[in-house]
Amino acid sequence: MSSLKIEDLSGIQGDILLNGFPKKAEVFCFFTIRAAQAFCQNIQAVANSKIATGKDIKDLREQISKLPKGQIIDVAKTNIAFTSRGLTKLSNAQSSLQKGLNGLQSSAPSFVGGMQNESERQQLGDPVFNGWNLNQNGGGPIDGVLLVAGINMKTVEAELQNVLKQLNVGGEVVVELFREAGVERASQPGHEHFGFNDGISHPQVFGINDSPSLNFQIDDVVQSTDNSNFVDPGVIVVGRHGDENSPKPQWMNDGSFLVFRKLEQHVGKWNDFVINQWKNAGSKGPAQFSAQLVGRWQSGCPIFLEDQFDDSKLALKNDFVYGGFTAQGKCPLAAHVRKAHIRTGFNTSRIMRRGIPYGEDFLPGKPDVGRGLLFACYQSTIEDGYRFIQTAWANQRSFPSQDAGLDVTIGQGKATDPPSPFQIGTKSVNINPINDFVTAKGGEYFFAPSMAVLKAGFNIGNFGARL
Numbered sequence: 283m284s285s286l287k288i289e290d291l292s293g294i295q296g297d298i299l300l301n302g303f304p305k306k307a308e309v310f311c312f313f314t315i316r317a318a319q320a321f322c323q324n325i326q327a328v329a330n331s332k333i334a335t336g337k338d339i340k341d342l343r344e345q346i347s348k349l350p351k352g353q354i355i356d357v358a359k360t361n362i363a364f365t366s367r368g369l370t371k372l373s374n375a376q377s378s379l380q381k382g383l384n385g386l387q388s389s390a391p392s393f394v395g396g397m398q399n400e401s402e403r404q405q406l407g408d409p410v411f412n413g414w415n416l417n418q419n420g421g422g423p424i425d426g427v428l429l430v431a432g433i434n435m436k437t438v439e440a441e442l443q444n445v446l447k448q449l450n451v452g453g454e455v456v457v458e459l460f461r462e463a464g465v466e467r468a469s470q471p472g473h474e475h476f477g478f479n480d481g482i483s484h485p486q487v488f489g490i491n492d493s494p495s496l497n498f499q500i501d502d503v504v505q506s507t508d509n510s511n512f513v514d515p516g517v518i519v520v521g522r523h524g525d526e527n528s529p530k531p532q533w534m535n536d537g538s539f540l541v542f543r544k545l546e547q548h549v550g551k552w553n554d555f556v557i558n559q560w561k562n563a564g565s566k567g568p569a570q571f572s573a574q575l576v577g578r579w580q581s582g583c584p585i586f587l588e589d590q591f592d593d594s595k596l597a598l599k600n601d602f603v604y605g606g607f608t609a610q611g612k613c614p615l616a617a618h619v620r621k622a623h624i625r626t627g628f629n630t631s632r633i634m635r636r637g638i639p640y641g642e643d644f645l646p647g648k649p650d651v652g653r654g655l656l657f658a659c660y661q662s663t664i665e666d667g668y669r670f671i672q673t674a675w676a677n678q679r680s681f682p683s684q685d686a687g688l689d690v691t692i693g694q695g696k697a698t699d700p701p702s703p704f705q706i707g708t709k710s711v712n713i714n715p716i717n718d719f720v721t722a723k724g725g726e727y728f729f730a731p732s733m734a735v736l737k738a739g740f741n742i743g744n745f746g747a748r749l
Contacts, residue, residue, distance in 0.1 A: 312458070361429045482578070488512050535745075539667070546652075687713060
């Protein structure tokens with residue numbers, strides 16, 4: 283399989299690499315396809331005029347890097363991804379795609395089965411589906427999602443309406459089922475609702491982030507100088523070097539699998555737990571205890587590097603390792619950022635996260651619902667990426683060592699399980715097996731095809747059979 287070069291970005295959708303879309307607002311517009319043949323025709327024009335490529339995002343980020351501090355660009359960008367059901371519907375209009383979907387059950391079983399089936403729900407530890415928000419009004423199955431992100435909701439909405447108009451040329455081709463909208467928190471830009479700086483620990487990709495032609499700074503994160511945070515491009519992008527273990531149909535090359543999750547955060551319960559339990563944990567105060575649970579202070583400062591106070595000078599530090607797979611040190615083994623990224627091997631289980639908060643800030647005395655994270659991530663194989671992190675790490679109290687405990691933020695046990703001890707040095711606090719702080723309210727698996735596939739209207743007859 284081939285390596286990835288900066289020149290290849292023009293063939294990859296723009297939200298996947300280089301930190302994805304610059305954004306302060308985003309809409310996930312979930313749709314169903316009413317006319318497959320017309321969609322295959324219309325998506326070609328949309329791909330040429332509206333779907334942002336990796337090169338588009340590289341150029342935009344370079345523009346942003348040259349702006350005076352505080353100046354912004356009023357822009358919104360669009361990408362598109364499809365469920366297995368949606369691709370099957372399109373294959374009824376394109377016989378070559380029908381052949382191209384053969385074998386996906388073995389190479390991408392989670393994608394084919396979808397997130398909303400009972401066996402997958404049990405594996406992920408999700409609550410029963412009647413508590414999910416997605417598509418409560420019915421209207422048809424989810425065939426795809428338009429991701430539109432930009433500087434503000436007004437610009438995003440205008441862009442979304444333009445795209446929907448182009449997709450519906452000639453009649454009712456697609457129908458919007460529902461949408462989920464997120465906006466950066468004005469009170470704490472870049473921070474999620476529990477108050478923590480988000481999106482610091484992204485991997486870097488060989489051939490892209492180390493390219494000599496990338497002659498500007500993507501962000502202010504302090505990365506390692508020894509390539510330990512780099513992954514092969516095939517960990518994120520299908521068909522590239524590093525994606526050899528689960529061969530997919532060749533037409534999927536330069537695409538990526540998108541996982542979407544609506545995660546409701548119960549900020550009141552989190553705050554109460556931190557305030558009531560910090561002494562039992564042997565912590566010096568609520569701020570330190572919450573940092574021990576997450577693995578970083580609210581500024582982003584890794585607790586492994588500074589466990590006594592929140593050192594804002596280390597807020598964007600991503601250049602560290604934990605000193606051993608099961609060496610607790612200053613960072614508890616079950617801390618969220620350690621569970622999700624152990625920093626010792628397992629680089630095939632990295633993902634590109636692209637989340638954004640939704641809902642208003644929590645106010646004491648007000649309902650503890652209606653806010654959280656619209657979680658999104660990209661990977662070349664769901665089973666090695668998101669699903670592995672969730673089921674083999676976050677949900678396992680015995681990872682990375684016996685009785686390490688559940689991941690407090692996203693871990694989920696069974697109702698019949700006993701409380702899980704969260705170890706902090708010689709002391710521990712009990713964590714309920716059913717997550718008190720984060721509730722999954724919906725989600726689905728998608729595939730974001732390459733620009734070549736979109737521009738061909740899914741007529742993939744010349745794309746080859748398999749890798």
